[in-house]
Amino acid sequence: MPRFEVLVEVTLRPGIADPQGATIERSLPLLGVTGVSGVRVGKAIRLSVDAPDEDGARDVVDDLCARFLTNPVIEDATVSVAATARS
Amino acid sequence: MAATVGIVVFPGSNCEHDVAEAVERLGASARLVFHKDESLGPVDAVVLPGGFAHGDALRPGAIARFSPVMGAVERFAADGGPVVGICNGFQVLTEAGLLPGALQKNRGLAFLCREVELLTANDTSALTAGVAVGTRLRVPINHFEGSYTAHAEVLARIEDCGQVVLRYAENPNGSVGDIAGVCNEPGNVVGLMPHPERASHDLLGSEDGNVLLGALLSCCGRSQPC
Numbered sequence: 001m002p003r004f005e006v007l008v009e010v011t012l013r014p015g016i017a018d019p020q021g022a023t024i025e026r027s028l029p030l031l032g033v034t035g036v037s038g039v040r041v042g043k044a045i046r047l048s049v050d051a052p053d054e055d056g057a058r059d060v061v062d063d064l065c066a067r068f069l070t071n072p073v074i075e076d077a078t079v080s081v082a083a084t085a086r087s
Numbered sequence: 088m089a090a091t092v093g094i095v096v097f098p099g100s101n102c103e104h105d106v107a108e109a110v111e112r113l114g115a116s117a118r119l120v121f122h123k124d125e126s127l128g129p130v131d132a133v134v135l136p137g138g139f140a141h142g143d144a145l146r147p148g149a150i151a152r153f154s155p156v157m158g159a160v161e162r163f164a165a166d167g168g169p170v171v172g173i174c175n176g177f178q179v180l181t182e183a184g185l186l187p188g189a190l191q192k193n194r195g196l197a198f199l200c201r202e203v204e205l206l207t208a209n210d211t212s213a214l215t216a217g218v219a220v221g222t223r224l225r226v227p228i229n230h231f232e233g234s235y236t237a238h239a240e241v242l243a244r245i246e247d248c249g250q251v252v253l254r255y256a257e258n259p260n261g262s263v264g265d266i267a268g269v270c271n272e273p274g275n276v277v278g279l280m281p282h283p284e285r286a287s288h289d290l291l292g293s294e295d296g297n298v299l300l301g302a303l304l305s306c307c308g309r310s311q312p313c
Contacts, residue, residue: 017236019195019196068153073188073236074191
């Protein structure tokens with residue numbers, strides 16, 4: 001069965017406070033950096049998924065995101081499946 | 088007969104013996120229940136204690152909620168049994184969907200370890216039954232991810248239904264509505280970030296936690312939620 005490399009990006013939902021992002025953004029002037037805003041911190045989770053096809057891999061990971069990898073109260077997930085499978 | 092309080096031990100729990108000693112001093116028996124157990128045994132109440140279950144990997148409580156014991160906790164709660172989650176236990180209960188909302192990193196990314204003043208906001212939950220609304224309690228907090236948050240509509244519902252159990256007199260962590268503890272709709276499942284077991288003896292600087300733990304013991308053995 002082919003193996004798909006999957007990247008899950010977990011981000012805080014809009015409107016949810018992000019104290020890490022805010023702290024990073026406040027520190028930018030100390031580095032002499034201006035013009036950078038909207039800093040938000042999330043998580044990147046990489047997985048290898050054995051599935052018959054790309055849709056099958058995506059289904060497995062979508063289910064994992066809903067039940068485990070995110071807390072839907074505060075987080076969203078974006079799933080990217082590598083276009084070419086490694087067999 | 089004395090009530091028996093089941094205290095769930097996850098890998099990384101660290102307040103189970105403190106809870107056991109506190110409830111034993113109030114006349115109850117304590118029974119430690121391992122996270123891999125599929126039944127709770129003969130218990131009248133369940134406490135999910137504080138700590139760092141599974142090292143807080145992914146999110147606090149995210150892995151613990153799938154423990155074999157949690158099926159038994161959910162059935163016990165569904166039957167109206169009193170269930171209390173303290174600190175990390177509160178995080179487990181929100182992750183499990185037994186309580187509304189979620190707990191986020193504290194405002195300002197501060198790890199907070201100090202006594203705070205609480206105000207009771209509900210006099211019927213498993214942790215506040217018979218305690219007059221507005222009672223002031225001095226109880227310690229000890230957490231990094233204790234900022235309570237919920238969708239606006241969920242927040243409106245829990246406020247309308249009296250599901251806010253405790254509020255901070257002065258908000259330490261950015262929780263919406265100064266919320267320190269909430270309950271489910273029937274009131275038999277309660278979660279709170281402060282540690283009542285750490286305010287259970289004069290030597291600890293406060294005995295106010297006994298008001299909450301005493302209320303929990305008073306709910307034991309009732310067929311209906313408090």
